[in-house]
Amino acid sequence: MELNFEYLKEHATERAHKPPPTLELDHLDTLWLQVTGTLCNLACLHCFISCGPKNDSHDYMSVEAVRRAVETAAAQGTKDYYFTGGEPFLHDDIQEMIELTLEHGPLTVLTNGILIDEEMADWLAQTFRNSRYSFDLRVSLDGTTKSENDALRGRGTFEKIIASIERLYAAGLNPVITVTTCHAGSGGEEGRRKFYEFVRSRGVEQPRLKFLAPFKIGREERRGGGYEEWERLVEGDLLPDEAEQLQCSSCRMVTSKGVYPCPILIEYDDALMGQELEDGLQAIELRHQACYTCHVEGVTCST
Amino acid sequence: MQHLTKIAVFGGVYNNYLSLEATLDDARQRGAQEIYCLGDMGGFGPHPDRVFPILRGADDLLVMQGNYDHSIGNRLDDCACGYSDPRDNHFAEISYEYTFENTADDNKDWLRDLPTEFRRDWAGRRVLMAHGSPRRTNEFLWESSSPDAFLEHLLVEAEADLLFVTHTGIPWQRTLPSGKQVVNVGAIGRPANNGKTTVDYAIVDVFDDRVDVELHEVAYDHERLAREMQDEGLPDEFVETVLTGWWTTCVEILPAKERARGRY
Ligand code: SF4
Ligand code: SF4
Numbered sequence: 001m002e003l004n005f006e007y008l009k010e011h012a013t014e015r016a017h018k019p020p021p022t023l024e025l026d027h028l029d030t031l032w033l034q035v036t037g038t039l040c041n042l043a044c045l046h047c048f049i050s051c052g053p054k055n056d057s058h059d060y061m062s063v064e065a066v067r068r069a070v071e072t073a074a075a076q077g078t079k080d081y082y083f084t085g086g087e088p089f090l091h092d093d094i095q096e097m098i099e100l101t102l103e104h105g106p107l108t109v110l111t112n113g114i115l116i117d118e119e120m121a122d123w124l125a126q127t128f129r130n131s132r133y134s135f136d137l138r139v140s141l142d143g144t145t146k147s148e149n150d151a152l153r154g155r156g157t158f159e160k161i162i163a164s165i166e167r168l169y170a171a172g173l174n175p176v177i178t179v180t181t182c183h184a185g186s187g188g189e190e191g192r193r194k195f196y197e198f199v200r201s202r203g204v205e206q207p208r209l210k211f212l213a214p215f216k217i218g219r220e221e222r223r224g225g226g227y228e229e230w231e232r233l234v235e236g237d238l239l240p241d242e243a244e245q246l247q248c249s250s251c252r253m254v255t256s257k258g259v260y261p262c263p264i265l266i267e268y269d270d271a272l273m274g275q276e277l278e279d280g281l282q283a284i285e286l287r288h289q290a291c292y293t294c295h296v297e298g299v300t301c302s303t
Numbered sequence: 304m305q306h307l308t309k310i311a312v313f314g315g316v317y318n319n320y321l322s323l324e325a326t327l328d329d330a331r332q333r334g335a336q337e338i339y340c341l342g343d344m345g346g347f348g349p350h351p352d353r354v355f356p357i358l359r360g361a362d363d364l365l366v367m368q369g370n371y372d373h374s375i376g377n378r379l380d381d382c383a384c385g386y387s388d389p390r391d392n393h394f395a396e397i398s399y400e401y402t403f404e405n406t407a408d409d410n411k412d413w414l415r416d417l418p419t420e421f422r423r424d425w426a427g428r429r430v431l432m433a434h435g436s437p438r439r440t441n442e443f444l445w446e447s448s449s450p451d452a453f454l455e456h457l458l459v460e461a462e463a464d465l466l467f468v469t470h471t472g473i474p475w476q477r478t479l480p481s482g483k484q485v486v487n488v489g490a491i492g493r494p495a496n497n498g499k500t501t502v503d504y505a506i507v508d509v510f511d512d513r514v515d516v517e518l519h520e521v522a523y524d525h526e527r528l529a530r531e532m533q534d535e536g537l538p539d540e541f542v543e544t545v546l547t548g549w550w551t552t553c554v555e556i557l558p559a560k561e562r563a564r565g566r567y
Contacts, residue, residue, distance in 0.1 A: 027456070029453075075452070076452075077456025079449070105448075105450035105452070105453065106558065128559065132447075133560075134445070134447035134558040174562070192389050208388075208555065
């Protein structure tokens with residue numbers, strides 16, 4: 001089945017009255033933790049949760065809150081864990097949180113890399129070598145040139161991010177470089193090839209990359225424009241087998257405020273499902289416009 | 304304690320009819336009375352149609368469908384691997400197109416109609432054999448990214464005590480805290496990214512009160528396979544893997560730990 005945008009536009013008015021699709025939680029495969037809340041050392045123009053040095057709408061999580069969520073998830077048979085923020089390496093207790101999570105399963109930390117100094121890079125590499133389960137880092141970079149990247153992430157960030165990738169690589173890690181495809185063509189075959197070549201040219205012989213479509217919410221809404229009225233999902237829209245591919249059929253996000261369906265919706269108060277992870281282990285409604293992007297782009301957290 | 308029977312389990316043939324012959328010889332010489340193939344006949348190697356007479360003709364052999372077999376059998380456009388690395392994607396396409404074009408219709412139909420799991424009862428243990436995981440044909444169960452708690456969950460859901468899978472191409476096995484057991488038999492079609500040219504499969508000894516599983520390495524005429532791959536115009540990168548034991552392509556799916564152990 002193909003997505004028919006014309007049809008959706010034409011039938012926008014009648015569709016507006018239909019209820020959104022409901023999605024069951026298949027199994028809690030993936031636990032996301034917003035360890036530093038919405039606090040970040042950068043304030044990227046395309047950040048879909050408007051993170052920045054001054055946004056403390058979600059505060060840091062305590063080590064105890066992280067432990068509680070991870071142990072609850074492990075008891076459910078969770079497969080993997082993701083730390084994000086904001087910027088996880090702002091947290092003073094990041095090492096302790098990484099260690100306690102790795103006891104239970106594989107962990108991926110999403111970072112802009114800038115705060116990872118040589119000492120931290122060495123510690124991360126050592127943790128990677130010693131841990132029983134896989135330990136991975138994702139470093140965000142949004143262009144193969146300074147102007148392309150810095151236009152989104154801020155002046156001077158290109159050099160700092162590359163330096164961080166080189167530092168990690170020298171320490172023995174090969175992080176996944178995560179690219180949000182805001183620039184025209186950056187998500188296409190050619191754009192991807194260019195990125196691989198660029199990273200290779202910086203000495204990373206076997207680049208690992210992940211490309212993500214932007215969500216038109218948060219600061220990205222002001223930069224690139226928001227969703228059109230018709231860009232939403234109603235009952236019956238999900239394609240065959242799509243339900244199990246949407247990441248929210250197998251993940252939940254925990255922040256200092258409580259539990260949310262996924263990492264994308266934490267700034268929507270009506271997406272809060274309760275205080276503890278247990279409160280979130282139930283079906284959700286795909287009523288947010290960001291859900292439309294997941295539907296069109298097939299967003300999943302696995303590579 | 305009485306030894307009841309010996310069984311062999313393998314997967315991931317990837318057109319490698321030479322390693323298939325070698326594995327079956329090895330298993331039969333060791334006295335295996337039943338042999339199970341967990342799927343993925345095609346991809347990577349030369350002459351896809353050469354594996355079918357071997358697989359279809361044997362009375363002691365039971366074969367299941369893998370994700371690749373599903374795609375080839377149902378005449379789908381690609382293997383649905385979905386790589387975002389253009390290089391991995393490029394090689395995956397070459398491999399799929401070659402296999403698709405060189406698999407006879409009758410063999411495609413046979414792949415389409417294969418079962419997708421086997422269940423047995425050995426020594427009172429509920430045995431489940433699947434291609435990827437008990438819940439999804441294309442789910443990867445890697446050693447470093449499959450926590451004990453997650454595997455326990457899968458086995459409880461699937462009502463199994465002993466699980467055999469393939470799909471990832473790298474063998475490992477683990478006994479879980481509950482005593483349940485997971486065995487990834489690896490693949491016989493290409494080496495396990497460990498610098499050895501051998502391939503891997505599992506031999507299972509069933510006693511009246513327990514089941515023992517041992518992973519085995521098998522050598523085959525990999526130089527001949529490499530020559531035939533070259534003659535067929537398959538990519539040099541694939542040939543290199545056969546000759547060196549290191550994966551050169553389709554490495555994007557490897558978890559960080561497994562990837563760091565390889566050369567690429
Ligand atoms: S996109 Fe990432 S690095 Fe940029 S402000 Fe948001 S959280 Fe921080
Ligand atoms: S934004 Fe995407 S991941 Fe989040 S609830 Fe909607 S469909 Fe699910």
